[in-house]
Amino acid sequence: ELLESVGVRAEVIAMGRFKSAGDVFTETDMPAAAREATGALLDDVNAALVDAVARRFEGDVGRAAAAIDAGPYGAEAARAAGLVDAVAFDDEAREHARVAGDVAKVRRLELPIQRQEGLGRLLQLVAGGDDAEAVAGPHVAIVHVTGHIVDGETASGANAVSGPFVTEVRRLADDDDVRAVVLRIDSPGGSALASDRMWHAVRRLAGRKPVVASLGDVAASGGYYIASAAREIYAQPASIVGSIGVIGGKADASGLFERLGVRPVVITRGARAAWMTTTRGLTEDERGAVTALLRSAYERFLRRVGSSRDMPRADVHAVAQGRVMSGVAGHRAGLVDTLGGFTAALQRARELAELPADAPTEEWPREAGVLEALSTLAGAQSREAASYALWLEIAGRISPRVADVGAAPLLLCDDPVLAAAPYSIEVR
Structure with a gap:
């Protein structure tokens, strides 16, 4: 038709x-x-x-x-x-x-996969690889978490991808020259699974050396989830913090299919096998199952923040429930330790590590050149990372504000549970 x-x-x-x-x-x-x-x-x-x-x-x-x-x-x-x-x-x-x-070491084996020698690989070779010059001697590492948080194993310039982040944080934990870490976060959140993986890595790191989180314009939902694992949290008075909560859902495109004259057929085995299909809405049974899944994720979010911030569950819940707040309100609620910017957080990290005020720093991810940035986008393996990068490119050409619509594009991905802020704020 x-x-x-x-x-x-x-x-x-x-x-x-x-x-x-x-x-x-x-x-x-x-x-x-x-x-x-x-x-x-x-x-x-x-x-x-x-x-x-x-x-x-x-x-x-x-x-x-x-x-x-x-x-x-x-x-x-x-x-x-x-x-x-x-x-x-x-x-x-x-x-x-x-x-x-009963062994000394466990070796990780990757399953053999066909190597994709596409545009991403070609640009990576032209760009000359990705080895950064190491900082010698005791120093502070600055780790950036910028953009939406997605789960995956390949870096994407538009997003904070869990796999590369976890790998880098573990490297910093084992590097004796890295005496402290500043976690610079400017993210409205994203995948709850990715946020939990990243929280765990930071929590382990903070158990071995000082970690100070510096919250930028926004560190909400998944962004705050990760920040809560740090020993101390710094935020600007106008920073957007909190939004401790999760959402989940899907797009029901049945009306669109009907208008287009398209008749999808879904054949399943298993009572809830088609719960994520876009051909219909959720049944009451499926809605109950998804609600239970989200409730479990929310309770885990509360536990993570409570254990990191030394707050009872009831106290966290009282300031959570998806509530977005300013840095000042977050400080009053016990979600932020100190009101201050990045410079203050960096200086605090040096103090905790007993380093001089001019101790050197290294940054991750390092600033990429044009070819390297193209390589990252072209070679993205995570569907969520690649699709969201494409969303940013298209939406950004329409309006910078369209590209900032919190969880909208992520709801079209496969992740059923999101820890994402509901909107963005622009001050003029």
């Missing part, structure tokens, strides 16, 4: 009853043969999944099927359901494996 509306008629000749690739252009519904073949394929895949899960339940297939239908799960809920043995960060899992194996 969509093609007909624009005067296009597809002529497709298929060899074989089940050769259905062209049906999307010629049919208004999924043909019976295609539905039969797809259903049989999903039956086999689902049976393999049930069989694999049943091995955790002593072969109880019924229990395995029920566990699959009861998803999606947060980490703790998955543990309670018997789907995972423990909830831990990757470094904790490696330490557990080291002790269990």
Whole structure:
């Protein structure tokens, strides 16, 4: 119907009853043969999944099927359901494996994947690599968290990506010349999972050497989540802080599909398998499951802030619930230690490390050249990072303020739980 509306008629000749690739252009519904073949394929895949899960339940297939239908799960809920043995960060899992194996060191092996020698790789080679000149002797490291927070393993200039951040923070923890770290945050948040990974890395770092968080224009939701792991938090009086809360959702495009004359067909195995589909809204059952998932993430957010700031859960909740506040209000609420800018935070880090006032600094990520920046964007492996970088480019050309619409583009990504500020503020 969509093609007909624009005067296009597809002529497709298929060899074989089940050769259905062209049906999307010629049919208004999924043909019976295609539905039969797809259903049989999903039956086999689902049976393999049930069989694999049943091995955790002593072969109880019924229990395995029920566990699959009861998803999606947060980490703790998955543990309670018997789907995972423990909830831990990757470094904790490696330490557990080291002790269990009675070895001195655990080596991480990457699964072999096809190398993508595309534009990103070419630009990286032309740019001359990414090795930065090291700072010799005792110094302070300045780590920037700028832009929306996304989960992934490849750096993106437009976002704060969890993988590269965690790797760098662990390197700083092991570098004896790095005596203190200033965490400079200017982020409205983003992925709750990425924020939690980054919080954990900073928390471990702060247990070994002084970490001072310096909040820029905005350190809200996921941005504050990460900052809370520091030993001390500095903010400007007009900084936007707080927004301790999470959101989640999806786009229901059924009305758009209807207007376009497009009729998507979703075939599932598992009671909630299609909960993230854009072809319909959430059912009441799915809404309940997502609400439980978000509630678990919110409680984890409260625990993280409470443990870092030495605040009871009730006190954190009283100033949380998604409330956005100024640096002054955050100071009164106990979310900020000192009102001051970056220079004051840097000086405090030097004092805590017992370094001279002119002790040198190193920065991460270092400023990239034009070719390196293009390489980062072109070579992005994280769908969230790449899609958000594209959003910034397009929206920024419309208006700088459009590009700052908090969680809007992230809601179109696959992450079901976001710790993101609801809006941006411009003072004129």
